[in-house]
Structures are given as C-alpha cells and as structure tokens.
Amino acid sequence: MAAVLEVKDICKTYVLNKRQNNVLRNVNFNVDEGEMIAIMGPSGSGKSTLLYSISGMDSATSGQVMFDGQDITKMSNRELALLRLDGMGFIFQQMYMMKNLTILDNIVLPAMQSKKNKLAKKDKIKCGESLMRKLGIIDIADNDINEVSGGQLQRACICRSMINNPKVLFADEPTGALNRNSSNEVMDELVKLNKEGTTIIMVTHDAKVVARCSRVLYIVDGNIKGEYKSPSDEKISEKERDRRLNDWLMELGW
Amino acid sequence: MFFRMLKKDLQKKKTMNTVLLMFIVLASMFLASGINNVVTVMNGTDNYLDKAGIGDFVIITMGGKSEDAEGKAGTVEKILRNEKTVKDYRIENVVYGSEGNVENISGKKLKAKNTTIFQSLSGSKIKFFDKDNKRITDIRTGHVYVSGDFIADNKLNIGDRIRLVHESVELVLTIDGKAKDALLGSDYMGNTRFILSDGDYNALLSDDNIKSNYRGQICYVDTDNERDVASAISACTDIAFAKGRSVIKMCYVMDMVVAFVTLVLSVCLIIVSFVVLRFSINFTVLEEYREIGVMKAIGISNIKIRSMYVAKYLFMALIGSALGFILSIPFGNMLIKSVSDNMVLNNSYGYYINVAGAFIVVLITVLFSYLCTGKVKKSSPLDAIRSGQTGERYNKKKGYRISKSHTGTSLYLAVNDVLSSPKRFISIIVTFFLCTTLVLMVVNTTSTMKSDRLIKTFGSKSDLYITDVRKSMEYMSDYDRNGIENDLHKKESELAGAGMPSHMCTEIQFTYPVTFEGKNYNLSFQQGLGTKASDYEYIEGTAPQAEDEIAITTAISELIGAKIGDTLVVHLKDGDKKCIVTAYYDTMNQLGEVIRFHENADTDMEHCSSVLALQINFKDNPTEKDIEKRKEKVKQIFNNDRIMNAAEYCADTIGVVDTMESVQYLLLGITFVVVMLVTILMERTFIAGEISQIAILKAIGFTDGAVIKWHMYRFGIASMVAVILAGIMSIPMTKLCITPIFGMMGATHFKYKVDLVKVFIAYPGAIFTATLIFAFITALYTRKIKSSDTSNIE
Secondary structure, three states: OOEEEEEEEEEEEEEEOOEEEEEEEEEEEEEEOOOEEEEEOOOOOOHHHHHHHHOOOOOOOEEEEEEOOEEHHHOOHHHHHHHHHHOEEEEOOOOOOOOOOEHHHHHHHHHHHOOOOOOOHHHHHHHHHHHHHHOOOHHHOOOEHHHOOHHHHHHHHHHHHHOOOOOEEEEEOOOOOOOHHHHHHHHHHHHHHHHOOOEEEEEOOOHHHHOOOOEEEEEEOOEEEEEEEOOOOOOOOHHHHHHHHHHHHHHOOO | OHHHHHHHHHHHOHHHHHHHHHHHHHHHHHHHHHHHHHHHHHOHHHHHHHHHOOOOEEEEEOOOOOOOEOOEOOHHHHHHHHOOOEEEEEEEEEEEEOHHHEEEOOOOEOOOOOOEEEEEOOOOOOOOEOOOOOEOOOOOOOEEEEEOOHHHHOOOOOOOEEEEEEOOEEEEEEEEEEEEOOOOOOOOOOOOEEEEOHHHHHHHHOOHHHHHHOEEEEEEEEEOOHHHHHHHOOOOOOEEEEEEHHHHHHHOHHHHHHHHHHHHHHHHHHHHHHHHHHHHHHHHHHHOHHHHHHHHHOOOOHHHHHHHHHHHHHHHHHHHHHHHHHHHHHHHHHHHHOOOOOOOOOOOOOOHHHHHHHHHHHHHHHHHHHHHOOHHHHOOHHHHHHOOOOOOOOOOOOOOOHHHOOOOHHHHHHHHHHHHOHHHHHHHHHHHHHHHHHHHHHHHHHHHHHOOOOHHHOOOOOOEEEOOHHHHHHHHHHOOHHHHHHHHHHHHHHHHHOOOOEEEEEEEEEEEEEEEOOEEEEEEEEEEEOOOHHHOOOOEEOOOOOOOEEEEEHHHHHHHOOOOOOEEEEEEOOEEEEEEEEEEEOOOHHHHOEEEEOOOOOOOHHHEEEEOOEEEEEOOOOOHHHHHHHHHHHHHHHOOOOEEOHHHHHHHHHOOHHHHHHHHHHHHHHHHHHHHHHHHHHHHHHHHHOHHHHHHHHHOOOOHHHHHHHHHHHHHHHHHHHHHHHHHHHHHHHHHHHHHHHHHOOOOOOOOOOOHHHHHHHHHHHHHHHHHHHHHHHHHHHHHOOHHHHHOOO
C-alpha cells in the first residue's frame, strides 16, 4: 500500500518561561492508506502535539510531513486550512460544535465551505443525512447540540469529519469523554469507516480502543519508543490479541 | 480569600475586564459631559441675556427723523421715563451704516449682515464678551471688535485691518476679535455691530450727514409688563424694533437648535453607554457562570458569590468613572463649543455636574452587576457547571437552516448568529440606529434650509432675489410707494434691455399701532409691492380681497387673541381703519409675528420698518440653468454680489445653515467614534466568548479569511438593519422633533426636503462601511486563534 503520510524527523519545541521544552524529538513513521493507527503514551509524552503537527493544525519546529505527496510543513496557513477542509477529518475529545446550528447543519457546514466538493447543496445535505443514518443518529438531525447525549454528539462529530470524504481521519482521544457504551459505539463506527477504506490516526489512552487498531505507536518523551502491529492472522482470537497487546504495553511500562 | 480571587480574576481575564473598563470609561464620559451640556443648554439663553444685561424689552430706533439729538431727550426716552411699568431703562447711541461702508485694506467690499451698527464701547449699555467668554472692557483707538460671523464670513483673522468708509469719514481699524453680542449676535437678528473706541466713534459723529441721518438708539428696558411698554411706545415712528426678551431669546432659536442637537446627542450617548454597559456586564457574568457553579458546588453562599462580583465591578467602576470624568471635560467642551460661538454658554455648577454623572455610572454599574448576578440564585451548581462549555444554558435557537441559505457559509453563519441570538445584537442595532437617526435628522434639516422649501414662509417665490441694504435704507428714507414702484420698473427695463424680460416685486414691512378688544399693540405688517395678497399662500381662510381685509399669523393670533372673522383697528397715518381677519398664514419674517395687508391698503413709508429683498420673476420661463446664468448677469448689471436664487435666499435669511452643516459633520464624526468604539469592544467581547468555535472552524478547514468574514458580516448585518431603520425613521423623526423648532420661528406648513441620496445612501453607507472596516480590523485578532487551540480550551 502507498504511504498517505510520511513523517520525517519531526521536532517540536516550546519555549516556556525562557525554558526550552522539546516535546517531539526526531519522530519518524509512515502511515499507509487504509491503516488504523493508535498513538499511545503517558500524559505529557507528546501524543496530541504529534497528532496536531502531522495534521497541519500546529507547525513542527523542524522536520518534514508529507501528506499525500505534499510537504505540509511548507504550506501557508490558507493552504493548510484548505487541506484540512478537503483532505482531512478531525474528531476531538470535547465535542466542539457551532452552538447556534442544528446537528445536521453542523455536519454539512464543511461541505458547504468546500469548493472541491462539487455536489449540489441539496446533495450535500443528503450526504450528511446519509452519514447520520449510517451512524444511527438521523433522528437528532434537527436537534440543537445541547439536546443530545455525549455519544450522539461524538458520532455527529464523526459525521462532520467524514462529510468531505477525507483521506485521513485524525482523532484526539475520541472516546475520552464518553462512557463505556458510548465509547464502544463510537469505536464500532470508526472501525467500520476504516474497513470502508478511511485511514485513521488516533491518540488514545484506552487499551480497549487500541486493541481495535491495526498498528500502535507508543510514544515516550517525544520519541516513538515502540511500535506494535496487530496480528494479521484472522484465526487469532480477540482475547489472544488483547493479551499480546497488553504484554507489549507492559513491556513498555504502561 | 475573596480579594485574592478578585486580584487573580483581574489578572487572568484581561481582555474582558479591559473591554468592560473601556465601556465604563465611555459611559462616564458620555454621561458626565451629557448632563453638563443638558444643564448648560437648558439655562443657556436666559443666563446669557442676564449676563449681558439685556433687560426685559428692547427698542431700536433708527433714521434721521427722530427727535433725538445729543443732549436732548428723545420721544422714546420721554415715554419710558413716564411709563409706570418701566422699572429702569438704559439707552445707547449708535450710528447706522450698510455693508458698503466696510472694506478690506485693499479696497474690496466686505460682507456684513443687514444694517450695520457702529458704536463706542464706553457708550454701550450691555456687556460684550470675547471668544473666551471674558467681558470686553477696553478698545484702543484704531481697533475694533465685531459681532456675528463677520470675521469668519470674510475669512479675516484677528489683527487684520479693515477700512470703514462712511460719508466723509474714513477709519482704518485693526480687528481685535469677535464680540459676543447678546442683542445682535444671533443669526436671526444678524446685524453686524462694530464696537469702537470713543475716539473712532466721535470721528464718525464729526460728519454732519452721519450726525443728522444715520443716528439711532438702542433702549434696554427693565419691566414686568412688556405689553404695556409696547403699547406706550406704539405711537412712536422710527422704531425699527421693539420686542420683549422672549423674542430676543427666540432669535437664538437656531443656535439653540444646534445646542439641542448636542443635547439630544448627549442623551443618545447616555442611552448608548447604558445599553453597552448592561450588555457587557451581562456577558462577562455569563462568562463567569462556570466559576460561579464551582463556587456554589463547594458551598460558598449566594450572597458571598454575588458580593464578590459586585465588589469587582465596583472596583472597575471607580477606576473607569474617574477616567471618564477626566475625559468628559474636553469632550463636553468640544460639543458645547459648536454652539457657543455666538453665545456665552456655561452653568453655575461647573464640573460638579460631571462628578455627579461619573458617580451615577458607578451606581448604575454596581446595580447592573447586582441584577446580572441575580441568576446565581436561580441556578443549581450543576446547571452552572454543566450547561455548555462557557457555562451558558442553551435554549432552542430560532436560527435559520443551512438548507434555506443561498449564501456562502460565512454569511450564513453570520445571519444565523443574528437570528439565533438577537439579544446580543440588539444593543449594537439600537446604538447605531440612534446615532444614525440623529445625523440624518440634521441632514434633513440642513437640506430643507438649503432648499427653497421655506421660501413661501418669507414671501412669494421668485427666480432671483436682490439683497441691497443700502438701497432698502434709501427706499425707507427717501421714497414713497410709487417711487419704489417706479424704481422697480426702471430696473425691469434694464433687465429687459439685457434680454431678461421680467416683473419685479418686493415686500415692505411696517409697524403700526393696533387696537383689539380694547388693548393697544405695536405690530408688524407686510405688504407686497408688485404682488397681490392672493399671490401668497394661506393655511386657513381666504386671502384678503379688499383693503380692509388682513391675514394674520398664528403667532399674532396667540399674541392678541384675534381669530378669523375678528376686526382689528389699525391706526394708519390717515386715520383708523377697521380690518377684518380673513385668513391665517405662515411666515418666518419677524419670527411669525406679522399681519399681511391687502395690496391696496393705504400704507405710508413713515411707518416702514424695512424693505425686503427685491424679487425678479422672469417672464420667459427660463430653466434653472438659465436662471443661474442670468444671476451672474444681474450681478453685473446692478453691481451687487448679493443676488440669490430662492434656495440661496432661504439659506441666507435663516442664517445658520453653515453652523448646521458643521454640526452635521460633527455628529457624523461622533457617530464614527461611537461606531468604532462599540464595534471594537463588542467584537472583542464576542471573540473572547467564541474562542472554541473559532478554533473548531479552523480545525475543520475554515481559512482565517472565512472566519474574519463571518465576524464582519455579523456587524454588517446589525449595522445594515440600524442604518436602514434610521433612514426610514429619520423622516417622521425629523417632522416630530424639528417642526416645533421651525414652528417657533413661524413656519409650520412646509415640506421637508429629503435628499434621498444623502439619507438612504451616502450617510448610511458611510456608517455601514465604517462598521465593516472597524469589525474587520478587530476581527483580525481571530488570526491569533489556532485550530490547535481546541486542545487548550477549558
């Protein structure tokens, strides 16, 4: 498979109170199309910073990030914004939405803003509805964002992130603010999307969530300390997969 | 602990606290200066007239036929001395002239208004004031102070020299400054008074012709009964003016219009400051809802929470009000200066009023903060903590759906925001509406004054008007009615010879004693020469058809109590004449206190008080463009620069058009300042409350430009609504507020000139554009909010 994302020697340094804080130190990895990658690590290890740096939401201090063949570290803010609009999807731990819009209007907003999405306005709305139907939240389309549960809202955020058919979906602890049931529902949807071909890169603390990813990057102090690939043999049971992952994580001191 | 929390709050929430502080400063500045201006303006004219020593009744006599001569008591003085209702009187001697008497040092004639008056400072019985409102106490020989707009109109400076040429006397005088003249300084009275040293005044009197033909007197009378004084002097001839204090006050009506505009502006600014103050306090309290919830959750009582916030706002109010008080002094002076060029405007309370205004803002801020934090009581800790990320409780929004939108996303978001949370934008709309309406009301007033809409309140409408004070005085002293008529025919022939066949006419004003229901009055009359009484407009009844029929104004009706059908006895030169009132009409001459004679009424020039402009009616119906060309020709033929079309004549007669125009620009300037402050502060407030939404929009791919447009459009919509409403409402509002002022001057039935381009495009467009520019500049701040800030939002 072709690499959709190539991360080369990414460094990120913050200066706080005249003290340099090297959050990312020469991080290198590739992401192939159709992969579902989890980035794990202890608090403060640089997981979210890595996610924001490779998605162009934040700029790296040095290094190169090739997204679909383009070096995003050399892009202007405007180019990055348009890339995020058409080529990337984002899900956050907090379900941020525009508070004066209904759920459906929030979902279709990026489609309306996109110039690359050539669908007619009516079709964009249909597309939004179809995504909502797929994620089982069509009945809340006309609701305000305060009228639905956290799980429903996060699924709505997934719909919004998928509305422009992004190449890669970036998720920052997408289940972090959800209870177990809602968390499972959201992960089911993400796995389903991945199986349909969407590349997903997510930051998470949750081993249960990690277990459903094809590859895991473990980051400590701004460096990738280990990489784990889920066994491709489908005959291996889920329990066995969890055990192997847990063993690997314990080896790394999780 | 509370003070530590308060200190922390002030340090942490710098943006919101700064915005709020700015609003408090603005509110204090507007309120303090506003109240001061209101008090000053309300008592303005009375204070000024008292300070100058005008008294209760003023009589001006002019012409060489007066019995008065130096050392010999005149007729008027004799009457005043014997009249019981006169408590005291002061008489000053003056010399009359015309604008032809004054020229610059290189011999160019200078513009002066109406009949000019020359007198010595030591002989003056009223006080004159300089531009700093200090009494003028000394004028050296060879120097002069001049009243009215003489200096500005002729683009002269203090220190410039002018030449006064009157009969055989020639004086070169250095201008020491403008004199604020309580009697003649108003635009309505408008006679230019030259105040000289004794030496220069005596030099004028050294000419025998001046001594015998150009002398007059101004009498200032203290009385409790103006009517009796007027009645007592009604038999005197040579009286050019005999009016009570109320009429002199009324002469400042246009100055007071300007003053009241600043007063209304001050009231508007006060309303604006309260609206934005309430909004910003409410908004900042909402921002703190979450913290309030946490405090409630850990058991701090409602009263303590509220007192903490009230203490915070009290602290900010004290600092803001102090700053606002300091700024209110120059700001208030700037506003009042636009009116006080002709008047000495001040009040006896000084800056205590400003202090009171600033203190009111402190009280109101504390009251608002107490009321706004009242919601603390109603909500449970959980409500406050859980209701959304800002602590705001969501209600069902009344926005509009994206499926119905036909615009770009930025505009859609803006429209949706305005429809979903109209309360947030109401204060902006109200503020911009008030300011724009005020500007447009002045624009409508100025447009009307500059048009010919009021011409029929001055007389009949003609193509051109010739103002020639020297000629008028000549008519008054040396001509009878036939003589004037013949002179007009002569002028018609001159015009016809130049290819401009025309009919000329004029209006002559007289003063005659009148008796009605046993009471005597000395009233002004007017009679057309070359026109018929039926050529004029009447608001009720029918035009006088015979020489014993008259039309009166509503002001005369109110003054003497006469109605249509009543009979007045007019004491004409050749005997008493019973005249029946057949109609009411409107006129701005003599502030509306005039009676119109039939054209055949037997008047005489001995009772003439003035001859108005000579009017030219071209017989060959020239176009407006041709009239303008002919105007220039007529100027050459009669060697007179003061030839005007109807609109120019109206503007010249009303006299305050220039002042109104400068007030209009001052108001526009202040509106821009208000728009700028409100837009910047409100936008900054909005940004502070919407960081998460801006960050998420950027994260999902909105460019900086799209976010800036979203914010700009919201203000654009609010501003658009405000200026459109203001444009529409300005017309009835002008009628409502300005018509009574014109009514005081005698004009009640006229149509306003509404310059559609100015009212609906130029001024609203300028305010709308200014809003967009200021919103754009402030919205640039959103560029600092990054998409990655989603991870930093609490």
